[in-house]
Amino acid sequence: VCFIPGGLDCSVSFVSHVLGKVCVHGRQKEILGVLVPHLTDLTKSDCIWQRICWRLVECVPDRWMEAVVLGFVQGAPGADVLSRLLGNLVVKNKKAQFVVTQKMLLLQYGHTTAVLQNLLGYLSLDSLRRTLLLRVLQELLETWSSSSAVKHSPAEQQLYISKAILICLSHLKEPEIESCRQELLTSMMEGVKCHLDSSLPQLRRLGMVVAESISLKINSEGPVLKFEYEEDDETRELKSLLVQTPPFCVVPSLPDDDRSEKAGAALLLVPESNEKPHTVALVMPDEEMDAELDSDDDLTPYDMSEDKELKIRAPVYIRDCIEVLTGSRSEDVDKWEATVKALESLVRKNPAATREVSVELAKILLHLEEKICIEGFVELRQRAQVAVLTTDPIPVAKYLTSQFYSLNYSLRQRMDILDVLVLAAQELSCPKFHGKIKHSGAQKPCIQLLPGSDSSKDWRRIVDERIKSKTRRFDMGQSHVELASRPNEFNSVAGHFFFPLIQHFDRPLTTFDLLGEDHLVLGRLVHTLAILMYLAVNTVAVTAMGKALLEFVWALRFHTDSYVRQGLLSCISSLLLSVPMERILADMTEELLETQSWLGDVMEKDPDGDCRRLALQNLLLMENLKKKLEAVPS
Amino acid sequence: MALPPLDPQFVLRGTSAAVHTLHFSCGSPEPDIPLLFSGSENGFIHVWNLKTRRVDTALDGHGRKSVYCVETMGGKDRLLSQGRDQRICLWDLAEGRTSVTDSVFTEHVGFCRCSLLKVAQGRWLMAMAARSLEEVQILELPSKTSVCTLKPEVGAKLGMPMCLKLWQLSCDSQPVLLAGYEDGSVVLWNVSMGKALSQLICHQEPVMSLDFDAEKAKGISGSSEKVLSIWSLNEQQNLQVYKTHKLVNAGISDITIRPDKKILATAGWDHRIRIFGWKKLKPLAVLDYHTATVHCVSFSDHSTPRERLLAAGSRDQRISVWSIYAQT
Numbered sequence: 001v002c003f004i005p006g007g008l009d010c011s012v013s014f015v016s017h018v019l020g021k022v023c024v025h026g027r028q029k030e031i032l033g034v035l036v037p038h039l040t041d042l043t044k045s046d047c048i049w050q051r052i053c054w055r056l057v058e059c060v061p062d063r064w065m066e067a068v069v070l071g072f073v074q075g076a077p078g079a080d081v082l083s084r085l086l087g088n089l090v091v092k093n094k095k096a097q098f099v100v101t102q103k104m105l106l107l108q109y110g111h112t113t114a115v116l117q118n119l120l121g122y123l124s125l126d127s128l129r130r131t132l133l134l135r136v137l138q139e140l141l142e143t144w145s146s147s148s149a150v151k152h153s154p155a156e157q158q159l160y161i162s163k164a165i166l167i168c169l170s171h172l173k174e175p176e177i178e179s180c181r182q183e184l185l186t187s188m189m190e191g192v193k194c195h196l197d198s199s200l201p202q203l204r205r206l207g208m209v210v211a212e213s214i215s216l217k218i219n220s221e222g223p224v225l226k227f228e229y230e231e232d233d234e235t236r237e238l239k240s241l242l243v244q245t246p247p248f249c250v251v252p253s254l255p256d257d258d259r260s261e262k263a264g265a266a267l268l269l270v271p272e273s274n275e276k277p278h279t280v281a282l283v284m285p286d287e288e289m290d291a292e293l294d295s296d297d298d299l300t301p302y303d304m305s306e307d308k309e310l311k312i313r314a315p316v317y318i319r320d321c322i323e324v325l326t327g328s329r330s331e332d333v334d335k336w337e338a339t340v341k342a343l344e345s346l347v348r349k350n351p352a353a354t355r356e357v358s359v360e361l362a363k364i365l366l367h368l369e370e371k372i373c374i375e376g377f378v379e380l381r382q383r384a385q386v387a388v389l390t391t392d393p394i395p396v397a398k399y400l401t402s403q404f405y406s407l408n409y410s411l412r413q414r415m416d417i418l419d420v421l422v423l424a425a426q427e428l429s430c431p432k433f434h435g436k437i438k439h440s441g442a443q444k445p446c447i448q449l450l451p452g453s454d455s456s457k458d459w460r461r462i463v464d465e466r467i468k469s470k471t472r473r474f475d476m477g478q479s480h481v482e483l484a485s486r487p488n489e490f491n492s493v494a495g496h497f498f499f500p501l502i503q504h505f506d507r508p509l510t511t512f513d514l515l516g517e518d519h520l521v522l523g524r525l526v527h528t529l530a531i532l533m534y535l536a537v538n539t540v541a542v543t544a545m546g547k548a549l550l551e552f553v554w555a556l557r558f559h560t561d562s563y564v565r566q567g568l569l570s571c572i573s574s575l576l577l578s579v580p581m582e583r584i585l586a587d588m589t590e591e592l593l594e595t596q597s598w599l600g601d602v603m604e605k606d607p608d609g610d611c612r613r614l615a616l617q618n619l620l621l622m623e624n625l626k627k628k629l630e631a632v633p634s
Numbered sequence: 635m636a637l638p639p640l641d642p643q644f645v646l647r648g649t650s651a652a653v654h655t656l657h658f659s660c661g662s663p664e665p666d667i668p669l670l671f672s673g674s675e676n677g678f679i680h681v682w683n684l685k686t687r688r689v690d691t692a693l694d695g696h697g698r699k700s701v702y703c704v705e706t707m708g709g710k711d712r713l714l715s716q717g718r719d720q721r722i723c724l725w726d727l728a729e730g731r732t733s734v735t736d737s738v739f740t741e742h743v744g745f746c747r748c749s750l751l752k753v754a755q756g757r758w759l760m761a762m763a764a765r766s767l768e769e770v771q772i773l774e775l776p777s778k779t780s781v782c783t784l785k786p787e788v789g790a791k792l793g794m795p796m797c798l799k800l801w802q803l804s805c806d807s808q809p810v811l812l813a814g815y816e817d818g819s820v821v822l823w824n825v826s827m828g829k830a831l832s833q834l835i836c837h838q839e840p841v842m843s844l845d846f847d848a849e850k851a852k853g854i855s856g857s858s859e860k861v862l863s864i865w866s867l868n869e870q871q872n873l874q875v876y877k878t879h880k881l882v883n884a885g886i887s888d889i890t891i892r893p894d895k896k897i898l899a900t901a902g903w904d905h906r907i908r909i910f911g912w913k914k915l916k917p918l919a920v921l922d923y924h925t926a927t928v929h930c931v932s933f934s935d936h937s938t939p940r941e942r943l944l945a946a947g948s949r950d951q952r953i954s955v956w957s958i959y960a961q962t
Contacts, residue, residue, distance in 0.1 A: 299916075
């Protein structure tokens, strides 16, 4: 587009109309793909072209403004370019302001991080617009710290808002932070509480990262908030947003950079110089020593072959182990440590002896606390518990499930009980010899249920693979791998693991209310039941278990916690995979139909993406299985 | 060709408590009886007759609190003992007496053994850990006057002093103190001026025990970790690490160098006593007799070399006495 300067009064409103119409018809990319680069070049140094551009966008009618602004924000290569192109449009035009400050940030969440950077950078570049930036930050923080938003909005939206908050923070200057320090602090406290309450680890991490960043900004000198969490790509990306590298104001800050670089280099040099004398001192005496005559050769050494590392021996009998573990003598800590380490193998080698004292041993292990610091204590204890449970399943399962619903246990202990039950069930139901994993045709990936792991993630993976393998197997016929067969040890005990857990979930105790505050444990319980159901395939009790599980799922299907809902959907998957389809259709017809309609509902309306996906998978699975049943001649 | 493992020459039983400290007094010629003093956890100091191998006297001066240091002051008639009752007692044992002539109230609640050095006839310097956490006090005995207090600088974070050794190069030179601290460092102090000459970080864990060879200006320290650290003192009075020796099992309670500077013995938490050659720290023997932590080792001061003995006291309430490398 050529322009002849010289006082020609020109109206660009026609062009604005054309632009608006094209954009609203969805052709933003095409037209702006051509327009924006040209305008970028032209407006780089030419003020007149800048004004023309501003006039262009200002004249776009309101009904098309949203599409145009959206297009520009998405198409601009950087915040400074956007600033040149749009000018103070957001201040002058109400519709543009709404789109930029409300719609794109709070009502939509599909935009990329680059778009967010553009948008928020644009707001920060002019003093008139900075007030908008602060307002935007306040509103974002309000959403971030609202507990209902944390509970009900999808994880992707929460990630988006967190990113926006971090980018806003990176743009704030000291005086602005001063002025809103108190509000930042209040929002941070409220927000971090809601986030930590969530059952989904991703949300908890998001909350932690954002809270750390806010604390860093408001307390730059004093102690800052620091959480412990595993770093992953998401957290690293989030943290990188907090640092802005302004591209065009490099020059004034160069001297500062130089100084800080030098200081850094000086710091590095100092420790090095300290170390050198030591190394020098070490080298020389060695050389000297070699030259000296050795009069020590006169002294003949004695036989020192017996001199080995001192090993504290663990007890060899189970009852001795019990004595050591319950003993109050604080002196024998070495023996205690050795016992804890040796217990699992002892239990497995002496099943008869273990059966005599199984419940007592289970009780001791459940209450065993780390007397002295041992590496891997939690894992050692868990493995010992699993060993005891698999050696004598029925009494120990009875004990553990009753303790799950008893008073005065911590949440951690209750979840430990669930983990132990699952691991033991897996061991009992797996057609492999203990210690050696034979890769069977139906792959069963290891379920990691140690504390801190994300069992919902693994569960998804397991269900996916199982669904894939199951569907494939029907199509291809029998798998060719012949497995060494063993009686299914889980068959006789599946009911003992399953039914006591499902029985009392709706009876609150003083210290434990599954349906109330302790929804984290409820989530874990639901996932545990799903796994137990899945492992109960080919057992006699599977149909009864299925029926009970369906009722359980039905009662809890509207639970507000998405982790619980994911668990419920996993229960349905396990049910469909484990209970033979004939039995489902025969005994649970109405329930199945009701479940189907519920699944459809979830698939369309549930805010959580994982729930929707699981519901869809369940529906597909149901269809597949029904079809296969009809296809096979009875 | 290695010699077969050694057995103790004899074992002294009868303390009925863990043995924490030992000291020989065998220097006087016949007809004086060679003696071994031992301090136990039950507060008794036993005087063992090495001819009859029985207890001659039992001294009770620390109110049944553990005795963790015994030393003779110029002969077997004067004894110094330090106990967990926060006192250092001076005993007069001449002519069969068993009385405490004097005592120093140290107010020290730790386990740091004091160190004695004879500076003149009838005059000793004693270094001991004092009441304040990081301080070492030097007293003159028997007058009990304070010579100086050695305070590390503020912020040094050395922790408690764990072991002390006072020494001087010759009779007329300045006395110096080597102190091992809780943070694993050994500090050389000039006693007369009261300031630190050099500091060396020898270990990552507290220094449990140290000993020093003034002639060769070389010292050795042991800690709760698996490493023995040998360090030397150069002309500028600076400590430098000489070498380190890795042990089979962690933990050393006591180290002592034989008076002829040929061998040294370490008392280990793994119930074993190890003998090394002092020149190159060549492992010579592992003496395996005790069934619990060995708390202390001590070489005798026999004038005849072939009568020399090594004694070790352990938590299993026995004192093992060995004759090792006595011929050299």
